[in-house]
Amino acid sequence: MSNAINTTPSRVVEPGAHPAHRRRRRQRRRPSPPYLPNGFETFEQAKERRRHRRKVLRKGDRRARFVARVLRDCWPETRCSSEACPVCMRKFRKRFCRAATKVIASSPEWTRASVIPSGLAVPLGKLNSVNVPNLVKALRKRIERSPYLRNRVVVGGLDVSLNVKENVVQHWQLHLYLLIEAKRGRRLRAAVRTAFPPEPTAARPYRFRTVRDFAAASSYAYKSIFNRRSSYEKDGKPRTRNLPIKNDELRELCTFLDSFPIGARLILRGVRRNGEKLQTVKTKQVSTEA
Numbered sequence: 019m020s021n022a023i024n025t026t027p028s029r030v031v032e033p034g035a036h037p038a039h040r041r042r043r044r045q046r047r048r049p050s051p052p053y054l055p056n057g058f059e060t061f062e063q064a065k066e067r068r069r070h071r072r073k074v075l076r077k078g079d080r081r082a083r084f085v086a087r088v089l090r091d092c093w094p095e096t097r098c099s100s101e102a103c104p105v106c107m108r109k110f111r112k113r114f115c116r117a118a119t120k121v122i123a124s125s126p127e128w129t130r131a132s133v134i135p136s137g138l139a140v141p142l143g144k145l146n147s148v149n150v151p152n153l154v155k156a157l158r159k160r161i162e163r164s165p166y167l168r169n170r171v172v173v174g175g176l177d178v179s180l181n182v183k184e185n186v187v188q189h190w191q192l193h194l195y196l197l198i199e200a201k202r203g204r205r206l207r208a209a210v211r212t213a214f215p216p217e218p219t220a221a222r223p224y225r226f227r228t229v230r231d232f233a234a235a236s237s238y239a240y241k242s243i244f245n246r247r248s249s250y251e252k253d254g255k256p257r258t259r260n261l262p263i264k265n266d267e268l269r270e271l272c273t274f275l276d277s278f279p280i281g282a283r284l285i286l287r288g289v290r291r292n293g294e295k296l297q298t299v300k301t302k303q304v305s306t307e308a
């Protein structure tokens with residue numbers, strides 16, 4: 019019965035049965051598009067995150083329970099399009115990355131500016147008093163008024179984190195992440211500092227980097243995962259690390275995110291959103307001189 023030995027189940031490896039086989043097969047079938055960075059969250063991860071948020075929101079006040087129901091009713095045919103919904107945000111961010119990567123690739127030099135402007139620190143419990151569409155309008159105006167920045171293409175977003183110092187919550191901090199079509203030089207730095215005076219409590223209110231990985235840069239410009247930003251000292255040097263947001267804070271954050279339309283945190287200059295689908299379209303011929 020030699021063939022009985024050959025067909026012993028333990029010796030048979032079905033194609034795709036081994037986790038490594040499955041992984042390879044999945045990668046072959048669905049290669050990640052070039053406009054998405056490595057490690058872009060998967061649909062399954064987004065669904066898991068949504069499930070967690072629903073669970074936390076259900077234990078909150080009326081407003082939080084309302085958002086829990088919004089997330090519960092998000093189905094493939096009837097997406098909720100809430101900024102609090104990780105599944106809808108993933109879909110939105112995929113479109114945004116596709117559009118933004120195209121815009122970024124059309125010009126040779128880009129700088130990413132991470133900016134913490136003054137006046138955007140919000141006390142814990144007060145996040146829902148922020149009117150995001152009005153705030154974004156005001157921030158765009160500041161870019162328009164800058165003689166240097168107004169002729170540049172800018173693609174970015176308003177981000178939020180919860181600042182924690184030595185384990186004590188300080189405040190919510192709204193900040194900007196801007197991709198600017200310009201060389202990382204003195205004039206750009208000066209223009210950004212003038213347009214956005216620094217938040218006095220921030221250890222590093224400005225960070226400038228030359229953009230090399232377009233996909234990663236565009237995915238950072240509009241984030242959907244928010245953290246506690248914990249600052250502490252190690253060997254006499256100030257350090258920060260990102261930690262997950264706690265349940266009470268998550269409820270406040272999600273009701274805030276649900277209070278404005280999806281994409282309202284976008285800060286665009288020289289490009290526009292086209293129709294219902296997000297398409298970033300270059301509308302201006304701009305100088306690329308530094």
Ligand SMILES: [Zn+2]
Nearest residue numbers: 092098103106
């Ligand atoms: Zn949704």
